[in-house]
Amino acid sequence: MLFSEVVGTSASVAATRSRLAKVKALAALLRSASDDVVAAVVSFLIGTPRQGRIGAGWRTVVDLSVPPAAEPGLAVAEVDVALAEVAVTSGKGSAQRRVDLLLGLFGRATEEEQDFLRRLLTGELRQGALEGVMLDAIASAADVPGETVRRAFMLSGRLPETAVAALAGGAAELEAFRLEVGRPLRPMLASPAESLDEALDELGGCVVEHKLDGARIQVHRSGDEVHVYTRTLREITKTVPELVELVRGLPCTSVVLDGETLALTDEGRPRPFQETMSRFGAQDERELLLHPYFFDCLHLDGKDLLDEPLRDRLAALRQVAGRHVIPGVQDPTREQAAEVVAASLAAGHEGVVVKSLASTYAAGRRGRAWQKVKPVHTLDLVVIGVEWGSGRRRGWLSNLHLGARDPDGGPPVMVGKTFKGLTDELLKWQTEALRAIATEQDDWVVKVRPELVIEIELDGVQVSPRYPGGVALRFARVVRYRPDKDPSEATTIDEVRALLPAARPAPEA
Template sequence: MLLSDVVAVSSEVAATSSRKAKTTALAGLLRRLEPPEVATATALLAGELPGGKAGVGWSTLASLQVTPATEPTLGVADVDSAIDEVRAISGSGSGQRRAEALTGLLGRATEDEQQFLIRLFGGELRQGALEGVMVEAIAAAAEVRTESVRRAFMLSGRLPATAEAALSGGEPALAEFHLELGRPIRPMLASPADALDTALAEFTECSLEYKLDGARIQVHRDGDDVHVYTRTLREITRNVGELVELVRGLDCRSVVLDGETLALDDAGRPRPFQETMARFGAQEQREELLHPYFFDCLHLDGTDLLDLPLRDRLKALSQVAGAHRIPGVLSPAPDEAAALFEEALAAGHEGVVIKDLNSPYAAGRRGKAWRKIKPEHTLDLVVLAAEWGHGRRSGSLSNLHLGARDPDGGPPIMVGKTFKGLTDELLAWQTAEFQRRATRDDGWVVHVAPELVVEIELDGVQTSSRYPGGVALRFARVLRYRPDKEAAEADTIEAVRGMLRGG
């Protein structure tokens, strides 16, 4: 298949707001692929570089001026090989050699293909929100159940591999995916609830737990072999030796645990979130020790527990890691729930999470089996652009343009701006970082690839004709950036509108 076919479908998907139309177009292309093309084309359609990052920055891409080809000749396999070639370049002079390899690739591409490839290498297509639509398209193309595809994707963590299995082997091939020690699975997520009492009323039996101001971790142990992963499935084992040793000391042969970790101060209160995240990238021993708090057990001593109800998984968790279980209670009365909520806040945490005791582990979805409650309104939004500041902020990128995720796979939908809450340190960081990620600069506004997630505190939302989503943030201020989250995990435009109804 030619790259031009992929580009045409990608453009068709971007041009429609209909989820059904997106799914139909994607499924139609998937059916036409040859088996060796499936993984690469799936990655391209999802806006991902096949095989992951290739070490190409926007500064390199912006410097390339290549005359486009007049006719499409590039095949999907050609693009895959060219990306592998760029990724393999390293050592002295690698920047120049990458630029030369990219020039060769772009010289074989038409104008539309060039724009697609530049946005692909620059991360501008990698919004992640298209994953849900891609799952449905794979199911339609392979004529299998969507739930089978979703589960295989949960267990593999790789959409291209899931598509290959579905299109080559159908349901039996998808059923071959299972929890594999040392291969992280996509985490289950909680959806926001407005109030504790109304959220409690949604469940007949539930677990109520602290919602920590920490970072999500998933740990795998097989004998003495331990691996630790972030919520984005990035391995951080070598940076968190204290967690490795703790898990290695548990009384079991094998285990997979889901939880959070955070650094504590001398009084036992959580340190700033940024200090916890700094440990994930540390290249040397740091003073701050991480403390784990586990809230789920997905595997224990040879038995997978994903499909068991939460109550059974919690029993396994208490058995293997009871001393490190997150604080919580089972099926509390309203006064008990309120007391735990206040206790969590007094300890410096964000709030509580309510979980259905009858629910299996359904990774990668924000359903209503898990509900989170915080005392303040916050949203995780995608940074779309920033404006150059003036006065004391002259020379700094300050006023942020913020977007909510489109659940139907389109680009983020702008819902407001803010320059409040930005410390001098954050201003300096984002000025440098945004210029590195810039896709367009008109001298006043610097547009960036839609991949950075920022947590915003706000008083609420209001109807507005100024922004395409029909709503606008009220009194928004920056709390922090969320390097542990991808754009696919940002709050949706539906969640933003839901705050309007709640207000």
Template sequence: MLLADVVTASVAVAATRSRTAKAGTIAGVLRSAAAEEIGPVTAWLSGEVRQGRLGVGWRTLATLSGPPAAEPSLTVTAVDDALTELATTSGAGSAARRDAVLTVLLSAATAEEQQFLVRLLAGELRQGALEGVVLDAVARAADVPPAAVRRAFMLSGRLPETAAAALTGGVAALDATRLEVGRPVRPMLASPGSSLDAALTDLGTGVTVEYKLDGARIQVHRDGDDVRVWTRTLREVTDGVPELVERVRALPCSAAVLDGETLALDDDGRPRAFQDTMSRFGSDASDEGILLSPFLFDLLHLDGRDLIDEPLHVRLDALAGLLADEEHAPLRMPGVRSPTAQQAADVLDGALTAGHEGVVVKALDAPYAAGRRGRSWQKVKPVHTLDLVVLGAEWGYGRRTGKLSNIHLGARDPDGGEPVMVGKTFKGMTDELLKWQTATFPGLARERPDWGVLLRPELVVEIALDGAQRSTRYPGGVALRFARVLRYRPDKTPAEADSIEAIRALLAGG
């Protein structure tokens, strides 16, 4: 298959807002791909490369992009081989060798292929093919049930490998995908709940109500003395969190896959600022003086037994047994199982009094549905908060003159299109945050009008709001009410931002 075929599909996917049309286009390309081409094609149409981050920036690519080729000749395999060479080249003289690989690759590409490769390698290829769309396309191309594809992806966490399994081995290959200790599973997510009473009414009495911490999601795998830790985006952070590794290594088991949260506490046991917790997950993890405390709330595997398909009450029983003794009991997320309405309210009050965000209400009969915001888990906070994508910022005035201040906010389009603008805000910004925005945003700009900057959709910000209202001003027909900035979320990607449907639900509820 030629790279030109993938580029043509990418253009077609970007040109439509229809989820069905996007999936159909991608499915057509995947059906035409040879077995060894399925992985790279799937990755590229998802806006990624199989080899992970290549460390290639816009400036390098612009320098090396010479005159384009007149006719398409690059094959998918040749491009993938070049990317593998880029990813594996290191040591003395590696910069020159990497530049040589890129020069050969780009010089063989047509103008359209060069544009595609530059955006792909710089991590800025956004054609509206979100994971859900690509998973639907894989199911269509392989003629297999979508549920089988999603489950295999949940367990492997690897979209290209899942696509290859589906198209070369069908349902049997997908069903053969198993949870593996040492390979992270995509985390199950909670949907926003409008209130504690509403969540209890929706899910019934067979629930557990647990604290919702203002921390970072972690998934911890133990295999003997080997303990590894991943974030919610499946980025491994083991080397930066030795205190978490030590706590899990001390548990009375030989193999386990644990789900939970971690955060930094002050001397009184109250949560420190979210930024203090996230400082331990940065590229340099420089603030080693801040210790993280783990709070575990789920158990997906224990000593050779997979629990991921078991109902939550079975998983919680196993977790309770693992953390039964006094030494390990503090690792358990606080909560109450099958509470009365008053007991549930007391859990929420206790969480808020302790300085946490709220609670999560979970159905005890639900299996672990990784990667999905299902109704089986509902998070309840006293203040509405949303994770939105920053689309732009305006130059301030008055005391904010010279600073990028009023930010434009977008909600995720569930059909894979560009984020849908739902409002602006300059409220809640400290002088330090204004300084950071002004220094950071120009490097993410895709346009620079006189009034400010339009940004590539890469940053996620957490917004507090009083609700939503109908609006003819914004394309989604809804706008935020009294939005204010709480913090930026470096632990989340735009694909994990709240959707326009979540904001419309606030409108319906208000």
């Protein structure tokens, strides 16, 4: 398959707002791909090379200059091999060797292919929101149920592997995926609830748990071997020895647990989220100890529990995790549920999560089986630009341009700006971080690659013709940056519009 076919499909997908048209174009390309290049094709289209980071920095890639080829001639397999060679290049002189390899690749690419490669390698092509569209395309191309594809993706953790299995062996191959201790699963997520009472009414039999201001972790243990992963499936085992030691001491031989970890003050209150996240990169376990709180058990001593109701998974969790189970109340009265909320907020946490006790573990979508209740509205938005400050903030990048995720794979949709809630320390960090990912700038505005997620607190949203999505944030304030989240996990424009008063629906986009 020619690389130009991938580039052309990517362009056609970006040019339409129709999800059906996107799925149709992607499925057609996947059907025409040979088995040996399916993984590479999927990786390119979701904006993440199979090799991950190849060792060439943003400036190196942007500065590559070589005349483009007149006609398409590059094969997908050749591009994949070239990127693999760049990725494994190391040692003395490796930086120049990577440049030479990339120049050779770019020299064989047309102008459109060069542009695609630049955006692919700098992260600008990556539309994590396209993941959902790609899952539908895989299901269509392989003629298998979408739920079968999504479950296999949850278990494999990798979209290219899921696509290869679907196209090579259909539903039977996908159903062969099993939970594997030591291989991370995509985590189940919670949807926001309007209120505690509404969540209780909708879910019926439930558990109400503290919602911690921590970092999501997934731990796997087989015998003495322990692995710890983040919510994005990045392994952090070597940087959290205290968690490894704790899990190794649990009363079991094998286990997979889902939970949160956070750093605590001497008084037992949560430290700022940034301190917990910085601990993931600490070199000395004595720098800042992490405390885990587990809320789900997906495997215990040889038995997979994914398809068991939460009520049974919680029984297994209490058996193995003991005092490390997250605080909460099962089958609470309304008064008890309200007391859990009050206790969580009093302890310095965010609120509660209400979970159906009949629910199985399902990842990939924010379903309604888990619902989070917070006292204020918060959104996870993507920083797409920023303005230089004035007055006391002169010289710092200050006023942030905020985008909501397009669920159909387009670029983030701008919904507002804010400079409120930024401390001097955060302003300094933000200025350096955003300048490092700038794509263009003038005397006032700096546009950046959409890769940083930021949590925003707001009073609500209102209809507004000022922004493309038809809505604008009201009294938005910065809570914190979310380095643990990928742009694919940001709040969608549909979720932002859902906050509009019912009597004033958002206009059609």
